[in-house]
Amino acid sequence: MDDGEKRRGDYIPLPVTEVPVSLPKATRRSRFFRLFVAFFSLLAFHYFIALPIAQHRAQFLASDPTAAHPHGKKHLWGKEAEKLFLSVPNEESAIAASRLFATKPHLAGSEGDLKTAKDWLAVLQNELGIEAGSEEPIFPAGSDDSRSATLSIPKTHKPKAWIDVYYPVMNTPLDRTLEVVNKDGEVVWSAELEEVVDETDPEAAEYYLSVPTFHGLSAAGDVQGKLIYANYGRKEDYDALVAKGVNFTGAVVIARYGAIFRGLKIQGAQELGAAGVLIYSDLRDDGPVTVENGYLPYPYGPARNLNSVQRGSVQFLSKYPGDPTTPGYAAYENITRTKGENIPKIPSIPISAANAATLLSLIELEDGAEVHLVNNVDTKITPIWNTMGVIPGYITDEVVVVGNHRDAWVMGAVDPSSGTASLHETIRGLGALLKQGWKPLRTIVIASWDAEEYGLIGSTEWVEDFPDFVRDHVVTYLNLDSSVSGARFGAAGSPSLAHFIRQAALDVPHPTKEGLTVWDAREDVGPFATGEVATDGLAFSTAIVDNAPDTSLGVSPMGSGSDFTPFLQWIGVASAEGGFVGTVGDAVYHYHSVFDSERWQELYADPGFSRHVAVAKYLGLKILRLSSGVVLPLNTTNYAYEIGSYLDGVEKLALTAEVDVDFTPLRKSINALQAASHSLDFEKAAAEKELRRIIHRLVRRKRTIKKKIHRVVCKIKKALGRPCHGGEDEEVRRHGYGHGRWFGGENKCHAVKHDEAAEEGKQLRSRHYRQSGANWAGHVHPHGSFNPTILSVLALDETADDAAYAEALGVPKLPKWPLAKLRKVAKRIRAVNQKLVSFERGFISEEGIPDREWYKHLVVAPGKWLGYGATPLPALSEAIELEKDEKLAKHEVGRLVNLIDALAERLRVHD
Template identity: 55%
Template sequence: MIVPIIASCLILCALPITQRIPPSLTGVPKSKSKFSRKQYLVLVVIVGLETGLGSWNSWRQYQELVAERLGKSHHLFGKRAEEAFLSIPNGPSSMGASRAYATKPHMAGTVGDLATAREFLELLQRELGISDVHPEDVVFKAGSAESQRATRSVSKANKPHAWIDTYYPVMNTPRDRILEIVDDDGKSLIRTSLVEFSDPTDPDASKYNDDVPTFHGLSRGGDVTGPLVDGNYCTYEDYQQLVQSKIEVNGSIVLCRYGGIFRGLKVKGGQELGAVGILIYSDPRDDGSVTNANGYPSYPYGPARNPTSVQRGSVQYLSVYPGDPTTPGYPSYENSTRTEGENIPKIPSLPISWTNFNVVSTTLTKGHKFEGKRVRLLNNVDTRVIPIWNTLGVIPGYIKDEVVVVGNHRDGNVMGAADPSSGTASVHEVVRGLGHLLRNGWKPLRTILIASWDAEEYGLIGSTEWGEDFKDWVDAHVVAYLNLDSSVSGSRLRASGSPLLAHFIRATAEELPHPTESGRTLWDATTDDGKLFGLHGDNMISQAVRSIHEMQYTAVDSIGVSPLGSGSDYTVFLQRSGIPCTNGGFGATLNDPVYHYHSIFDSERWQELWADPGFFRHVAVSKHLGLQTLRLASSPILPFNATHYAYELETYLQSVENLAFTGSLAVNFESLRASIKSLQNASVALEEEKLDVHKDLRKLLKKWKKQHSKLRRLKKKARKVLCRIRKALGKKCSQVGMLLHEDPDGDLKLAKLEPFDLSHQYRHKFPITKLRKVVKRIREANKKSAAIEKGFISEDGIKDREWYKHLAVAPGKWLGYGATTFPALSEAIQFEKNATLAQLEVARLESLIDQIVGKINV
């Protein structure tokens, strides 16, 4: 029956252009989606046409397929599907999920971790309708035929399935740790406790206070003694300042303050200057206005920092390469050949509390009895191969070979109510929402893969090993990766992603309500700033603290979306395969309750009492992530903004020009600027092609609708007459969309119309050839848009850290978390101070951009 397609033209004609395709240069789409069931049927026809209809027999087969899958009146599509999804995430359910994950330790590789992997598998099986498989039968060893088949069949799957992949990385666990001040003979003068202390006011923190001892993941074991040196935040600039001030680092233990850069790089910087050990402490001065000095009690009695809290975490050199240190660039199977590991420290380190700091820092205090005394640091760790578990599930789409991946890591340093369990709880709600849609007849246009990664806290290990294992499959099939780490640890929404998706991120956030304030949108939460200003307002916050805080969060994108550095599971997708990625969630500001990152005090009680009472922000993140998932999986034209990316490159160039000017380095950027201009012109033409192809499709359907409007009215009248005949014969006539047929016994009966049924005499009017051409243009436009991100992948990688292949953006060499744009070029100027090398990097970028222009030209 052609009625669904004809009627869909009205929907297509009503859709605002800005909703279908992001603006070419500036602005953010405001209008809401108006997708419909009828429009979606058009898309399914398009898929069928593009996947090989060559004869009327195959068209007939396709009619039968559509009739089987889409003919049900309850089938959900587009806007109806979005509304149905958004009705599912709720506070009580999200809180229940959080309590299930965040009230017990589940560090990677432990029994508790395996239990959560199985729990997430059960969620997928329940919500995706997988009832014919026992959970124990889908736990596979990475590298096995079963594991390979599970992932590689995703792009061919006809029904949902879920499984667990077991990888075997080298990690470590803590044994003995000692921190003490010693005399000249090495005798202990005072030893400080390395245990976090909590009373039953927070029952989980009290119960598990030493279940995961305070240590650094992937730290080097050792027993060292030396004088203490204050390294401030131990940034690259801080270490340079020590050198310039002729302060001896060689043979010393460096005291570092958390903040600004990834902790592993604090260790790396000290090691390169000859330090024998590193201590990293959490300083209340970095907590903004929420301090004891500003009138707030310490947790668990108030929102200020507990002085015994310790930030655990990996000290892997994240900006060198992530993942298993012993298998760089290839997966960690049980029998993998291993290296020594070039991205882990060669000196020991310990994370310590503010209480610990107040003990050891007396050796730096003039006039104190311990002034000038040495400090002893013992870190005893057990380093070995430890199994980890990634849990994955697939929802097949009509376009099977295009996959949208949604991922969150599951492992925590202890309980991890914020990191990562808030994100896991939000993904839990997304899965529930998708399950609700599936039970109501929905099916995405593209396939959706949901991933619960493991061992992220050790250095993005689970996602990296999987990404290295299936790189060829990811390259061929993944169109976008949506990441969620911690969804709630404070009041401010932070959004980051590829420039291709920046407008999309913001547009979807602007369509959703603010989680706690009426009359505002979710996007408005990007300016929220907490409500705890203390007795003296924000005058208590120093400019140095503000600067180091903003170093981690400043958005350089022109519309408020930050570029992606590293520190979470999108890294392997973006940096190795050039897949457009997103990341986001609510983070803490300097006026929020103190977030005890990677501490026992990142607990369920803290989350429910201080971070997100009622779990409104958890739900908001679930809805935002879900809405992005639905649209990426259902939009015929992928919402990639080519022009935004092209014009952001101009700001990247300006940054490196400023670096060269500051460093008095003579580098010629004119050819690179010309290449960027060519890309801008090509991207504008590409966006215009997207608009044109959508208009052509709309015109095609509108013309078709006009041709068949009379036929539709006649058939409608026929149905009414037939119904009257049925009723006169005492038979029911309640279904819409029925035709008169004669059964083998000669009786009149109503038979359900097959969607898109075309009787022989009208087939010649069906615009198959024209529709094929439009579909081909749509798929070509999508391919060209994706070529921009992929085009920045250089197999030669970035100098001295060749695992990173993306030359437009990468984690900063001495930042780790934060992004550096045009990284190879920036580092040639800033760190190498080499004009010749910088000019070579200009040429490399110019070549890549010129190749991108060649690929996207229309």
């Protein structure tokens, strides 16, 4: 072996069987250090990078509605909110509320009325969690405080309540006289004008003199003349008498209540030269429940007390409602006033059935006898009090208004306190939701109107005070007048709300019959349905017809007679109302009498108050669904087809009246409106589908992030020698993430696929589908609602920046991907809702209806000689039926064409 080979051999590795020599100490420390650094780097990555990023992404992506509420509660929405709400209203509480508001007189403008305004303020404060300040929030209308209270609603973020004071002209009775005077000038009979009571009804006995029998807003006067019986005092009744040669000049007219608004009976007589009017309650209009059929009179039985008297306003309601001296503007205390053009110039008083029978018999017996009528009233500017409450929503500039009037002619256990008791229970339910962290998508305003009985004064003055606010922000108005006076359920509303109204009634159990719903109560009759009915009881039969549906959907159109009037007829706000009314076999309701008492209500109208509670639940469901639905449940397509039906009726009128009018342009305009509404239906479905698609992607991304976090955590646990259990599926199971969290549990919004929407569109083109009651309300299940946290983006306008979107969602920063998509779909849904709201607005003409220009709705309004009842296409109908004027009718066709064409263009969805 040479030296080179020896040098190479010196470097041959040792055999593996040899024991290796130990590594240097420094090398062992280096290896341990590397493991230590790797472990803590992984831990640091998890806590300082991966976890914060994941938390930020998850915070946005999840928008978890079960995140802690500021009061430690969980957010509620959708079916969960409805379930909790429906568990709250109960009979005992409703009875207590009724006894609070209906056992003492509270005529508008009285001290008793002011007390009820404050009592209602306390209800709102207690139930909605509003802190009562050191000073009562009572603000004169027109003051900075009053105007700020309403105008700041879009900027309000916690519940609030206050009282607005308006100053209309009203009157109260001083003295009244009704006598029969023979031809020698001697008084042969003098009527006892007050209601006769006894202790059987304790409140009636105590308060029967508190509000004397009189007509609100009646004229003062002392007149004497011959008596003329005018049946119901309708225009056709007067026309028939004139045709027979009857001269009304200087006469006193006597007419029975019913068929039309009482003020129009006086207006008709006044226009014919009559000197005064008496109005009485006729037993023929009471159906089978009469003394003649063996029923005892109240307070001993269900029949009419013969001494009962119906008070009421005699304002000319179909001319304009509200304060007579401030038409079109608010009744501030020191405002400039007119003389009042919607009130009578001749005196009138109401009388009982007993007095009417005596009067009519004496006039027949006494040749040449005349009637002497005296009505003295104190007419003056009188304060009234609207009590207002606000529950702010995520979208504070879209407002649902709910209203019930509070004033009564005496105690008003039915009118209006049955509605007040039902609304009390509804508010308790909303308060319970608030305490559990619920917040509506849209703001809710709750109004307790005053002076409705004098002519819808409180509501009208508020709308006239804030017309721009109502026009810009109020999406719907829900009215509740009397909620229970009998066994039968009835509902009225704008045709766009018909399906929605029906569905809400279908979702509330029948108050007295298991297995049925409130909707089924439309066929109910009272317990006294035996006995003969007078063949000429037109008012009674008319009441039955009025309570029956005017369309096969079962929801009647709205004319006037309650506080929806200024919203619907002056601004064009889609409106609705409903409750239980008297019908065949119910105890006779003593309307506007001292016998409209708590005893009568608890004994006859609603023993146990189950119907009051049913109305509270029905109203509450409407409030929840209108205030929380992504797309407003306004069915413009049904409305568009309903207008076509209205035109069918007008064409028949024209044939009967022999008025030659070409309706072809109007028919074409209505067809175009129907087509535009169909396009909006598809846009509703597509916009909601897009929102659902975005949410689906967000949910998937959240799950991906959670999986990655889980993998990191598992690696750390394994490095520490701890087992790693579960996974993303386990996390979903534990925390409930997934589509249910986005769509309100099991109640998902039904975003219709394009082929399904096309099929529904075909069905909508047939009247059968339109009237079938199918739920075509933005394709949304009635319970369905999206997670309100993410839907708060709908409250942002087009100028909102990234920070505003992040703030709306409660996160510090938004991931880039969903921002543009959310902005686009939010804008799209807001645009859809604006079009839906604009539909009813589109029928408002600033010119108004001829001779009563305050009424601006050209598709539906109270009939000129009806007052209460709705007249479709009123200006056109009356040009034909009343005026028989072809030129005027053609002008009205042109006005309708212009309005409908403009509306169709606004409604149309452009690509």
